[in-house]
Amino acid sequence: MKVENTKAQMRKGVLEYCILSTLAQGELYPSDIISKLKDAKLIVVEGTLYPLLTRLKDAGLLTYRWEESRSGPPRKYYKLTTVGDKFLTELDQTWDELSAAVKKTTRKNAQR
């Protein structure tokens, strides 16, 4: 078992949650999402994002609208659907529970 795999698995679960969270504040263009995730060091290359966005959109959590761009092709602006909003609220709750649980467990372990 390699630590890289475990790390990748951990990130994988969190990534979707984080993408939805970035959109909670409003509409975003993929590059904006990427720069936020890059700042947080969650992802490094943009390529990772596109399939995820498409999947979330296909699952009905996201929707987008086209907007003309001055520098190139029209852009897709993503936002949360109502389903996505609910989904995110649930994830928020789960995350709080999880992180509290993780903290509690790891702290106990640390004390021992």
Next chain:
Amino acid sequence: MKKTLTANISGTVFHIEEDAYDMLQRYLGSIRAQFGGTAGRDEIMADIEARIAELFNERLDGKRQVVSLTDVEHVMSVMGQPEDFADGDAGDDAPPAGPEQAGPQQRKYKRFFRDPDDKWVGGVLGGLAAYIGMDPVWVRVAMLILVWPTGGVLVAMYILLWILVPKAESAADLLQMRGEAVTVENIKRIFEESGERLKKGSEQMASEARDLGKEWGPKGRAWSHEAGQTARRTGRDMGNVIVKVIGILFIITGIGFLMSLITGAIGLSAAAWSGGWSAGNVGALDLGGLLFQSRDHAVYLTLACFLVLAIPVIGLIIAGIRLLMDTRTPRWLGWTLSFTWLASLIAAIVIGAGLANDFRQRARNRTEIPIMQPAGTTLLLDVIGTPGTYSYNWTFDDGDFDWEDEGFMLEDGRVRAPWVEVDVQRSPDTLFHVIAIRTARGANTKEAALRAEHITYPFQQHGDSLMLSNDFTFPSDDKFRAQDVDFTIQVPVGRSIHFTPGARMIIYDVDNVTNTLDSEMIDRTWTMTERGLQDMNAPAPRSEEQHDNIPAPPDTVKAPSPIAAVVWQKPAKRRTPPRAVRPNTANVARTDMHASTTTVEARPHMMIPNLLDLVIRQVH
């Protein structure tokens, strides 16, 4: 001149150089293949193309017309490797990757892995064969033939490679090892091949294969990602095995040097701390304090010298690791090492120059010591008993000279140095004279003269007995600046001097007509003649010419050759010839000296100068 093509990317028309176009084409092809039959593939591709078009626009910024290879590389580093597009396997921490997989010219890049599929021992030679594109059989044959004449070096190298070279663990590794391009298609092929092989096995094997498959998918991508980066670094100059071997040699040499340096440093620091003040010995640290402005200076200089020597060695090791592992040295490390090296060098030069400056001028202080003329015709030369026994030996073992100097001491803020030398010359008048010559060095003559004046030496006269010491002292605050004391005893013609056995320690290269060595001059009375000192009791040689031909009497050895002189010196070469003598023997009994029974070991006195002297005399 480059050919350009026109491409429509997401509704925008770009002029694109041909090589750039090829690379982009391959890149998009790989990504498309990555998604395979994923639902919404076309939509994702459209999104990606739109983004690429946008990135190109940003890059060109209206100033340039044509998309070049570097633009495509930039886009690929922003977007990531095809493997990064895999849904779910997102965002590992690796830095943005280069464009190697897709570029047509990168196809041949290889990396040295151990081959787990084709191995006898560790798979090193199998991997090497794959790397250099040879049949493993020939590599193994070459190894077996060369093992004997190279005497184990190859074996050691094999073991080192076994440890250092990673085993090809993933499909990507195997591809890289064989030099096939790490494309999604190739990985899939390898993966399928493996799957195929495993399916042929039992049910258990099949299930293992499925597990393996699950494991291998993401692993393969991760590995190819990493391998791709490595290939990019090695890339341009197609580093080969020779580079690796050189790297290993660098590392081995470097570690060897470093080890000997560290051993030396440990030895020195051990010397620094042992030999305290109380033991009468002077540790290296004390010696450093005597030599330099402070002990700290000595430590700094040692440290600086160590770093000046060690840093290039460390550099060598790093270079070796770089060659071997294809890793890039962090820039700060290079800077830090260069800076430290330069600083050490400057420090060493500054401290060293300061020290050298302090030795620049020499002062010589000549003082005649007033003595009472002896009642008889003979003056006795004896030594003042020194506290404790010490030896001061030149030893000559195994062709090496060792200087054993245990008499050098620090006590009460003064340094005691045991290298007084006494010479005997003809007096210009009818009186005995004793002249003390104190010398020292300093940054200027004034300092040097002051230091020379600070030197003190014991002197006693008891009747006809003149007593000098082998030691002189100077304040340790003066530092060691080549302080020295030499005495010249002037004997008038017709008068004599007798060397007691104790005087053996202090007389140095006393000229005499029979060329008798110092060690044989003791315990005898020498009379000053017009020609020089002569022992009147010894059977006188008939003439100078005949002297060479007759067998030399035991006490008037005229060595026929330096080698004979060495043989002849043999008794003196023993480390501690226990030639304990009492200063108060019959010869000095009539003096009023205290009955001191201090034991002093005879000093096989300065054999080297004597040897040289002999050679010179032979030449004459």
